[in-house]
Amino acid sequence: MQVTLDHPPAPALPIRRVSLAWVGVLPFLLFAFIFLLFPSLTILTNSFRDRQGAFTLDNLSGIFTPSILQSYGVSIQISLVTAILGAGLGALLAWAITIGGLPRAIRGWVITFCSVAANFGGIPLAFAFITLLGRTGALTKFLRDGIGIDLYNNGFSIYTVAGLTLAYLYFQFPLMVLIMVPAFDGLRREWREAAANLGGSTLDFWRHVGIPILLPSFLGSTVLLFGNAFGAFATAEALTGSKVDVITRVISRQIRGDVLYNPGLSYALALGMIVILAISITLYVWLQRRTARWLR
Amino acid sequence: MAVKKLNPTTLFAWVILILCAAYLIVPLLTQFDYSLRMRRDVLSFDAYTSVLSTNPDDNGQGIPRFYTSLLFSTLMAFFTILVSILIIVPTAYWVNYRVPKFKPVMDFFTVLPFAIPGIVLTFGYLRTYSAQPFALTNTEVGTAVILIGGYTIGVMPYTYRAVDTGLRAIDVRTLTEAARSLGAGWGDIILRVILPNLRVAVLSASLLTFAIAIGEYTLANFLFPDERAFGSYMAAVGRNRIFEPAALTIISYALVWVCVLVIQRVARGTDQTQAASIR
Numbered sequence A: 001m002q003v004t005l006d007h008p009p010a011p012a013l014p015i016r017r018v019s020l021a022w023v024g025v026l027p028f029l030l031f032a033f034i035f036l037l038f039p040s041l042t043i044l045t046n047s048f049r050d051r052q053g054a055f056t057l058d059n060l061s062g063i064f065t066p067s068i069l070q071s072y073g074v075s076i077q078i079s080l081v082t083a084i085l086g087a088g089l090g091a092l093l094a095w096a097i098t099i100g101g102l103p104r105a106i107r108g109w110v111i112t113f114c115s116v117a118a119n120f121g122g123i124p125l126a127f128a129f130i131t132l133l134g135r136t137g138a139l140t141k142f143l144r145d146g147i148g149i150d151l152y153n154n155g156f157s158i159y160t161v162a163g164l165t166l167a168y169l170y171f172q173f174p175l176m177v178l179i180m181v182p183a184f185d186g187l188r189r190e191w192r193e194a195a196a197n198l199g200g201s202t203l204d205f206w207r208h209v210g211i212p213i214l215l216p217s218f219l220g221s222t223v224l225l226f227g228n229a230f231g232a233f234a235t236a237e238a239l240t241g242s243k244v245d246v247i248t249r250v251i252s253r254q255i256r257g258d259v260l261y262n263p264g265l266s267y268a269l270a271l272g273m274i275v276i277l278a279i280s281i282t283l284y285v286w287l288q289r290r291t292a293r294w295l296r
Numbered sequence B: 001m002a003v004k005k006l007n008p009t010t011l012f013a014w015v016i017l018i019l020c021a022a023y024l025i026v027p028l029l030t031q032f033d034y035s036l037r038m039r040r041d042v043l044s045f046d047a048y049t050s051v052l053s054t055n056p057d058d059n060g061q062g063i064p065r066f067y068t069s070l071l072f073s074t075l076m077a078f079f080t081i082l083v084s085i086l087i088i089v090p091t092a093y094w095v096n097y098r099v100p101k102f103k104p105v106m107d108f109f110t111v112l113p114f115a116i117p118g119i120v121l122t123f124g125y126l127r128t129y130s131a132q133p134f135a136l137t138n139t140e141v142g143t144a145v146i147l148i149g150g151y152t153i154g155v156m157p158y159t160y161r162a163v164d165t166g167l168r169a170i171d172v173r174t175l176t177e178a179a180r181s182l183g184a185g186w187g188d189i190i191l192r193v194i195l196p197n198l199r200v201a202v203l204s205a206s207l208l209t210f211a212i213a214i215g216e217y218t219l220a221n222f223l224f225p226d227e228r229a230f231g232s233y234m235a236a237v238g239r240n241r242i243f244e245p246a247a248l249t250i251i252s253y254a255l256v257w258v259c260v261l262v263i264q265r266v267a268r269g270t271d272q273t274q275a276a277s278i279r
Helices: A012-023 A026-046 A058-063 A066-098 A104-118 A122-133 A138-147 A161-186 A189-197 A202-230 A234-239 A247-256 A263-292 B008-035 B046-053 B065-097 B100-115 B118-129 B140-169 B172-181 B186-197 B199-215 B218-223 B230-240 B244-266
Strands: none
Touching: A026 A263, A026 B065, A026 B100, A026 B118, A026 B140, A058 A066, A058 A263, A066 A104, A066 A161, A066 A202, A066 A247, A066 A263, A066 B008, A104 A161, A104 B008, A104 B244, A122 A138, A122 A161, A122 A234, A122 B008, A122 B199, A122 B230, A122 B244, A138 B008, A161 A202, A161 A234, A161 B008, A189 A202, A202 A263, A202 B100, A234 A247, A234 B230, A247 A263, A247 B118, A263 B100, A263 B118, B008 B244, B046 B244, B065 B100, B065 B140, B065 B172, B065 B186, B065 B199, B065 B230, B100 B140, B118 B140, B118 B218, B140 B199, B140 B218, B172 B186, B186 B199, B199 B230, B199 B244, B218 B230, B230 B244
16 A cells, blocks of 8 residues: 555544444454355365366366266256246246235235245155156046056156146246245336336336336346256255256265266366356346336 | 125235135145044044054154154254355344445355355365365364255345344444443343344244244255155154054144244234245
């Protein structure tokens, strides 16, 4: 720091107060460093190191092998599909319980159910879907004996990408409802009335006012759902296991140290997930900012 | 009274509602039905009694793992809640009161966990802290510290947001100045002035933390491979039993349900968008 003689140093007190004020956030920063930053930095730096510790790009190029690219691909596919379907369905339900004309009492119930479902992933969710749509599942039997559609003879199985997609949707669309309800609440009644007074139809309102205002929020939430599914592990592990090799399972095998264990590569795999998620989160934050302008 | 004609918009809303409700409820109903079918041809609670009184691997007479694993995960949840409150409340208060410039940094740290899913976090912890010089996983306490730290990070986006929203609703500055002019120290201010005003935020964040930590599988399973956490126990039951997993699903669903109901009861009218980043 440079202090010139022309400008006498500022009085000591304010400087000390400022620095003291920053001391207050040190415990948090230390905690975040230990449990968030430092492990992430370990992953980042080791992704570029070989076994001897020298710089290398081999770990990263290891990602570009067919089986690993396929795992990333499957994860991205499931995440995209469940994000888009979940966002669509969730937004429709959020619309239905806010301004869709449903009785007021239903809203509370739907939000409760959605809060539970959004936080109900993992092992029990897998159990529920096996009971529902497994080979001897309740719905499978009902469709076969009651309606005459034999899912399993038509190529469906719960232990596939399709099964995993159905299970992920169980927590995806309820999360969308929770995010979108405040957005629909933010659509002021006056705007609709103003549109109607100017002779606009409902369709006109949505095309020129409703959708443009809700779009950033909708897209941002869709991105959030993508990340939500991309990082999911427990549900996949319990439902499809090795039958669908999502990228989180590949990393889990590297943790357990299986036959194909390659320390350098496993860092690069984890880094790849972080990069994909970081991009989507940046997109999310950017879209959220655009939303914030209109809502409240 | 005239019969109200259902307009097409409302009809469409009903269709959406019924479709979504079916998606959420049918898997639970079939699971509940299945959980009652352990005894042949009769409905019974045998699967539940079995869960509560036996072990999935049938070895040992000791306390059923249902209780020990639930206790372990409850303990981990408890410490996570404690650490969360100790770290988040003073920091959020301080940022609001004295260093608002720090808000963007906090925003960054509270979305960052979304970029680091549970499995990557686990991997990072093991590679960083199980090796020398830290060797934290050599002791049970060390391993538990990592687990609690990871859970705290995982729920931080929600915890911080809940506390921050709570702080914005009160006049932090006036409360602080008033307390200080009456001679209160910082500890008093946080414990006896700020915290009581954040009851709702802290309680709902705690309950959500509990709901998540109870069923969490990824971190718990890799940090404690002896499957002592409730999530690992559920997975073990799933591998070894037929009807018991259904009973466990219903039990854990009921646990989450109770947490959510209490959150909604206490947090009436506040921001309650909520979901974990550890999955």
